Structure formats: C-alpha cells, structure tokens
Amino acid sequence: MGLLEELNEEQIKAVKHLGGPALILAGAGSGKTRVITYRIVYLVEQKGISPDRILAVTFTNKAADEMKERLYDLVSTNLKSLWIGTFHSMCARILREYRETTPFSRNFVIYDEQDQGNLIKRIMNNLDMREKEFPPYYIKRTISNLKNRLIDEHEFEPMGSKQIRIKEVYIEYQRKLLDSDAMDFDDLLFNTYRLLNSNEGVRRELDRHFKHKLVDEYQDTNHAQYMILKKLSMKNRDLFVVGDDDQSIYGFRGADISNILDFEEDFPDCKIYRLERNYRSTQRILRAASSVVKHNKERKGKTLWTLENEGGKLTLFNGYDENSEARNMVKFLKEELLNHKRSDIMIAYRTNAQSRAIEDELLKEGIEYNIVGGLRFYQRKEIKDLLSYIQFISNKRDSVSLSRILNTPRRGIGRTRRDRIESYAEEKRITLWEAIKEIAREDTIISDFVDLISSLENIERVDELLEAIIDKTGYIRLLDEEDTVEADSRIENILELLSVVKTFTLKEEKYSPVEYLAEVGLKTDIDEWKRDDSVSLMTLHNTKGLEFPVVFIAGLSEEVLPHYRSIKDGTIEEERRLFYVGLTRSKEKVYLSYYRKRGIGWGSSRMLIPSRFLFELSSEDVDGLDWISKEEREEVLSGESVRDEWVEHPIWGKGKVLKIIDGDKLLISFDGMIKKIKREFFT
DNA sequence: GCGACGAGTATTTTT
DNA sequence: TACTCGTCGC
Ligand SMILES: Nc1ncnc2c1ncn2[C@@H]1O[C@H](COP(=O)(O)OP(=O)(O)OP(=O)(O)O)[C@@H](O)[C@H]1O
Numbered sequence: 001m002g003l004l005e006e007l008n009e010e011q012i013k014a015v016k017h018l019g020g021p022a023l024i025l026a027g028a029g030s031g032k033t034r035v036i037t038y039r040i041v042y043l044v045e046q047k048g049i050s051p052d053r054i055l056a057v058t059f060t061n062k063a064a065d066e067m068k069e070r071l072y073d074l075v076s077t078n079l080k081s082l083w084i085g086t087f088h089s090m091c092a093r094i095l096r097e098y099r100e101t102t103p104f105s106r107n108f109v110i111y112d113e114q115d116q117g118n119l120i121k122r123i124m125n126n127l128d129m130r131e132k133e134f135p136p137y138y139i140k141r142t143i144s145n146l147k148n149r150l151i152d153e154h155e156f157e158p159m160g161s162k163q164i165r166i167k168e169v170y171i172e173y174q175r176k177l178l179d180s181d182a183m184d185f186d187d188l189l190f191n192t193y194r195l196l197n198s199n200e201g202v203r204r205e206l207d208r209h210f211k212h213k214l215v216d217e218y219q220d221t222n223h224a225q226y227m228i229l230k231k232l233s234m235k236n237r238d239l240f241v242v243g244d245d246d247q248s249i250y251g252f253r254g255a256d257i258s259n260i261l262d263f264e265e266d267f268p269d270c271k272i273y274r275l276e277r278n279y280r281s282t283q284r285i286l287r288a289a290s291s292v293v294k295h296n297k298e299r300k301g302k303t304l305w306t307l308e309n310e311g312g313k314l315t316l317f318n319g320y321d322e323n324s325e326a327r328n329m330v331k332f333l334k335e336e337l338l339n340h341k342r343s344d345i346m347i348a349y350r351t352n353a354q355s356r357a358i359e360d361e362l363l364k365e366g367i368e369y370n371i372v373g374g375l376r377f378y379q380r381k382e383i384k385d386l387l388s389y390i391q392f393i394s395n396k397r398d399s400v401s402l403s404r405i406l407n408t409p410r411r412g413i414g415r416t417r418r419d420r421i422e423s424y425a426e427e428k429r430i431t432l433w434e435a436i437k438e439i440a441r442e443d444t445i446i447s448d449f450v451d452l453i454s455s456l457e458n459i460e461r462v463d464e465l466l467e468a469i470i471d472k473t474g475y476i477r478l479l480d481e482e483d484t485v486e487a488d489s490r491i492e493n494i495l496e497l498l499s500v501v502k503t504f505t506l507k508e509e510k511y512s513p514v515e516y517l518a519e520v521g522l523k524t525d526i527d528e529w530k531r532d533d534s535v536s537l538m539t540l541h542n543t544k545g546l547e548f549p550v551v552f553i554a555g556l557s558e559e560v561l562p563h564y565r566s567i568k569d570g571t572i573e574e575e576r577r578l579f580y581v582g583l584t585r586s587k588e589k590v591y592l593s594y595y596r597k598r599g600i601g602w603g604s605s606r607m608l609i610p611s612r613f614l615f616e617l618s619s620e621d622v623d624g625l626d627w628i629s630k631e632e633r634e635e636v637l638s639g640e641s642v643r644d645e646w647v648e649h650p651i652w653g654k655g656k657v658l659k660i661i662d663g664d665k666l667l668i669s670f671d672g673m674i675k676k677i678k679r680e681f682f683t
Numbered sequence: 684g685c686g687a688c689g690a691g692t693a694t695t696t697t698t
Numbered sequence: 699t700a701c702t703c704g705t706c707g708c
Contacts, residue, residue, distance in 0.1 A: 412684085
C-alpha cells in the first residue's frame with residue numbers, strides 16, 4: 001500500500017498515532033486535511049476499524065464531500081457507513097435517530113436565519129416590543145451567543161431592564177420552536193448536548209460506538225461543540241483534532257480559540273504533533289503571510305517552511321473607488337489569463353457587497369465567473385415561499401412557515417386578521433393552524449385559505465406537490481402579470497427549483513416531501529460551488545481550506561479590512577487572521593488592492609485610507625507598497641483621531657480632518673488624496 | 684381593514 | 699442599497 005509514500009515523516013507519525021487524544025497543531029498548507037483523510041484510510045485498512053465506528057467532522061458539507069470522494073479513490077472497502085459531515089449535520093442525524101429521548105419528532109424542521117428573524121419579529125409584536133428599541137438582529141445574536149455557550153432560556157441571568165425583555169423573547173422563542181417541532185442551527189448543537197448530558201444511556205452508547213473521532217478546523221469550534229466532543233470521548237478517548245490557531249476566523253459565531261490553545265490542559269494525556277512543511281505556497285507568500293500574523297498576541301507560534309522556490313513579489317494596486325479598483329484588478333487578471341485557466345484564479349473580499357463592482361467589471365469584459373455566497377438560492381423569496389408551503393403541509397405545527405405563506409401571495413389577510421389569529425391561538429393555547437381552522441367558520445377569506453391547504457394535502461410526491469402549489473396559488477401567474485425583469489428572474493428561479501426537485505426524485509429515488517426537506521435544510525453556498533472553468537469570487541471566510549494558484553484580495557482599506565465593526569469591537573486580531581487565511585490560499589501569486597472612496601449610499605462621503613495590515617508587509621516582498629504616500633502611512637500608524645471636523649482649502653476644496661499630528665499639523669482627506677497641512681493655515 | 688407609497692435609517696463574516 | 703415605519707386612498 002503506497003499510502004504512506006504520499007506523506008512526510010511528521011505526517012506519518014500523526015496518521016499512525018494510537019492511544020488517546022491528539023492535537024495536530026500546524027500552519028497553513030501543511031497537510032492537516034490530508035492527515036485526517038489518510039488517517040481514516042489507515043484506520044480502516046491497517047487497523048481493521050469498521051468505517052461506521054469512525055466519526056469525521058469537517059467545517060462545511062463541501063469539505064465532507066471532497067473528503068469522501070478522496071477516500072473512495074484511496075480505499076476499496078465500502079465506506080458508506082462512515083460518519084462524515086459537519087457538526088450540524090452530525091447532530092441533526094443523532095437527534096433524528098434518538099428522537100424518542102427528545103421532545104421532537106423524526107422530521108423536525110431546521111429554521112434558517114430568515115426563519116429565526118421572522119419568528120423573533122412575530123414574538124416581539126406579540127409582546128409589544130418596538131424594533132427601534134430592540135433591533136431583532138441584536139436579539140437574535142444574543143440568543144445565539146447564549147446557546148453557543150449552552151445557557152438556556154431559564155439559566156440566562158439578565159442584567160438591566162433591556163435584558164429582562166430579551167429573556168422574555170428567548171423563553172417565548174424556545175416555546176414556539178418546540179410547538180413548531182423546529183430547531184434553529186444552534187439548537188442542533190444545544191439539543192445534542194442536552195441529550196448527551198441528560199441521558200447517560202445514549203451518551204454511553206455513542207461514546208462506545210465512535211471509537212475514533214477526527215475533527216478538522218478545530219480552531220473554529222465553539223463551546224457547545226467542544227462539550228459535545230468531550231461527552232463523546234469519556235470512554236473512547238481517541239479524539240484526533242487538527243487545526244491552526246492563526247486561522248480562527250469564526251469568533252463572531254462563538255468559535256472559541258481557547259479550545260485549541262487549551263487542548264493540552266483539557267486532555268492532559270494528549271499528544272501534540274506539529275507539521276512544519278508547507279506544500280502549497282512559495283517562500284515569498286509564506287514570508288509575507290507570516291510577517292502579518294506575527295503581529296497577533298493571542299497565538300502559539302509555529303514554524304513553516306517550504307521547498308518551493310522564492311516566487312514572485314506580491315503586487316499592490318489601488319483605485320479611487322470600488323469601480324476603478326475593479327477595473328485595475330481585471331487588467332491584472334487578464335494578464336494572468338494568458339498563462340492560467342480561469343479556474344486557477346480566486347478573488348476574495350471581506351463583505352458580500354464588495355462583489356458587485358467586481359462582477360460588473362467581469363461582466364463587461366466577458367470573463368466567466370462563479371460566485372459563492374451572497375443571496376443563496378434557497379434564501380430567495382420565491383424559493384422560500386414555495387418551500388414554506390411544502391414545509392407547512394408536511395408539518396402543520398410549523399408556525400413560521402405558516403405565518404410566511406398565510407398572506408403570500410396576497411389574499412387579504414393583513415395586520416388585523418393576523419393579530420386576531422395570533423391572540424386567538426395564544427388565548428386558547430392552540431397552534432396557529434388550529435386557530436385558523438376555527439376562525440375560518442366565520443371568515444370566508446380565512447376559510448378560502450384553509451380550503452387551499454386541504455386541496456394540497458395528501459399529495460405524496462414532492463414534485464407533484466410543488467407543481468400543485470404553484471398551480472393553486474397562482475404564484476407564477478401573478479409574477480407573469482407583473483411583467484418586470486425582476487419578476488421574470490423569479491420565474492426562472494422557480495423553474496430551476498422545479499427541475500432541482502425533479503432531479504432529486506429521479507436520482508435519489510426518494511419522493512416524499514420530508515426527505516427532500518431534510519436534504520436541503522443544511523445546504524450552504526460553498527457546498528454548491530463547483531470548480532468549473534470560471535474565476536471564483538467569495539468572501540474571505542468562504543476561502544477556508546481552499547487553494548488557488550492566483551489569489552486577489554480586494555478592499556484592503558481601513559474600515560473594510562479590518563472591518564469598521566471589528567475596529568469598534570476590538571477584534572482586530574481576528575481580522576488579521578482573515579487576511580492571513582486569504583494570503584495562504586495562494587500557491588504562486590497574490591494581488592492586493594484597496595480603494596479610497598466609499599461607494600454609493602450611506603457614508604459615501606467618507607474617505608478611506610490603506611489598511612494597517614499593508615504596513616505589516618515588507619516592501620521587499622510587495623510591489624507597489626512604496627507608492628503609498630508618506631502621509632497616508634503616517635495617518636494609519638500614528639496621530640490623534642478626530643471626528644467630524646471639516647476644512648475648506650483654496651485649491652483642494654472641502655476636506656475632512658482625520659488626525660492631528662504633533663499637535664500642530666492636520667492630516668486632511670480631500671477628494672481623492674490625503675494631505676498634511678499646518679493647523680495655522682486654516683485659522 | 685388592506686396594501687401602496689414615500690420617508691428615513693442602518694451598515695460583516697455563516698453552520 | 700434594502701428594509702422598516704407611518705400615512706393615506708380604496
Ligand atoms: N506529503 C505531501 N506531499 C505532497 N503534497 C502534500 C503533502 N501533504 C499535503 N500536500 C498538499 O499540500 C496542500 C495543502 O494540504 P492540506 O489542504 O491538507 O493542508 P491544510 O493544512 O489542511 O491547509 P489549510 O489549513 O491551509 O487549509 C494540498 O494541495 C495537498 O495536496
């Protein structure tokens with residue numbers, strides 16, 4: 001078996017590790033994912049471990065699929081029974097399997113973020129809370145953070161009157177989820193933990209069952225995930241985790257970097273392996289990446305070396321605004337296309353909104369591209385509307401889906417009828433659907449809706465059900481009447497959904513709506529991404545684990561990367577790691593760019609300065625870094641910040657004061673440039 | 684009682 | 699831009 005020939009000494013040691021917990025702490029591109037994959041092969045083929053006793057956790061479903069594919073190539077044993085997937089999909093599977101020990105059914109629904117938001121708004125409305133005073137996204141985040149820390153609605157100790165109201169929402173939110181036979185993403189983890197914590201029999205069974213547990217991207221696990229792993233590893237302590245503290249970028253979602261930093265203390269009998277050889281990038285790229293990330297304090301240092309050649313310098317360029325940045329970017333990109341395929345190139349940015357300018361330019365130049373993220377297919381209004389019908393018909397307790405379709409398309413059920421249904425249900429302690437059926441007796445508009453739903457019940461095949469929904473609600477017909485470009489594209493999406501559903505029934509030979517819903521519930525953007533011959537566009541977060549010969553990182557301006565919010569929240573180190581992750585995706589060549597003027601809309605008057613991260617690179621490694629003026633450099637690195645002071649200059653016009661330097665000089669941002677001028681000049 | 688329309692405001696990353 | 703909130707006409 002030539003398996004071990006494709007690994008270096010350090011990797012082989014890790015792959016062959018036996019007996020107790022292990023942490024593989026290693027930098028970017030050192031083959032961590034490869035070690036996990038080959039270790040599974042080793043366990044199955046050499047150690048005779050049955051695949052179904054191995055649990056492998058990846059960060060995305062996509063990563064799981066790729067690993068599976070790789071494994072099928074490497075192993076002749078049937079691996080169908082291997083547990084491989086994300087924490088969330090593993091938890092969903094456990095919770096469905098052990099449903100008798102939970103208050104949920106086998107077919108519980110998974111609420112996505114939109115559903116969560118809608119439910120929270122509905123509850124706030126019932127509790128007479130103003131969205132001005134309590135922004136729903138803030139409540140959602142609070143609840144999510146609590147759940148990731150395994151604090152339930154009763155344990156939550158509110159501080160201050162605002163939090164008391166948030167606690168009310170949290171309690172009601174959980175009650176409604178239970179009534180709806182639904183869980184949000186965080187509940188998948190929390191409920192699994194609860195199951196393991198409260199039911200020793202189940203815990204022991206799973207612990208005993210999973211002889212080997214392997215976790216990729218361990219640096220981005222949160223407390224709930226950590227506790228689940230702990231519960232599963234009390235007897236079978238073969239917990240094998242790999243990660244890189246410098247690549248922890250999901251703190252906002254509760255990922256806790258101390259999970260990896262403190263692994264040694266948590267598992268004192270663990271063995272630590274380090275992989276130091278990088279197989280991906282040139283020396284230049286590694287040096288640049290390392291010179292950036294070494295500015296972080298919260299990290300375990302690592303060495304990383306490569307036998308690759310030195311490689312070309314990184315290239316820095318800019319543009320006045322996002323559009324001109326994109327224009328310049330595409331110029332470089334076209335040069336790269338002379339000796340690269342489109343699929344060798346990736347463009348990464350901090351926020352989804354940044355893709356717009358770049359897309360426009362690529363479209364203009366006729367360069368095919370593929371975009372990951374943004375508005376996902378399954379989140380588009382028309383798709384969610386129709387899926388909500390299927391969801392509700394499959395589960396009449398699902399109040400969120402019901403509430404969504406109640407007046408979609410418009411059928412005259414507005415604020416008043418809605419409130420009446422809500423309070424009627426509340427009063428009688430019955431579900432929304434039961435309330436609707438009772439009210440239908442004296443309200444023809446409502447009884448029409450009940451009739452509509454009845455006519456859709458008892459359709460067994462999901463493809464037929466979808467067709468019937470479209471037909472009976474007139475969804476496409478109404479869009480057709482609108483006769484706008486927008487409506488036409490919605491119709492296209494619906495036809496696409498129809499064909500996706502058809503394919504599903506043919507390929508999977510599964511026909512029931514519930515099976516289809518379980519399939520799409522945990523789908524994400526990156527999962528759908530395919531390496532066809534297009535340039536790839538995605539957020540830096542989505543680049544995790546990928547590699548490309550040529551990488552562009554756009555928008556390296558202060559307040560973009562690092563993002564304004566992160567500067568305010570003091571999470572600069574995570575932003576720096578994000579930049580580090582982006583840099584280390586590249587095999588050969590990196591382009592960096594920034595822009596000076598914010599786009600249209602809010603804050604468009606704001607001028608931006610180059611990102612502080614650029615100055616953590618050496619101009620020996622980066623072409624174009626020297627071009628940034630001395631003034632701009634000073635502006636980023638020093639001086640006293642000023643807010644909202646403007647000056648008028650006879651030549652440069654109106655300018656915003658950014659900083660005061662040495663007490664007597666002002667650093668001013670005029671349209672398109674930054675100047676340092678004596679304070680006296682303006683008095 | 685419903686919904687169209689205009690005014691005003693917020694502002695990231697995702698399983 | 700995109701979404702919420704308040705007003706007004708049907
Ligand atoms: N021993 C090896 N010989 C040749 N190539 C290797 C070896 N180990 C890893 N590689 C290659 O190096 C690249 C990076 O490997 P992998 O994705 O496993 O690293 P990683 O540590 O998970 O990276 P990251 O943390 O940056 O996502 C891949 O292209 C992989 O095929």
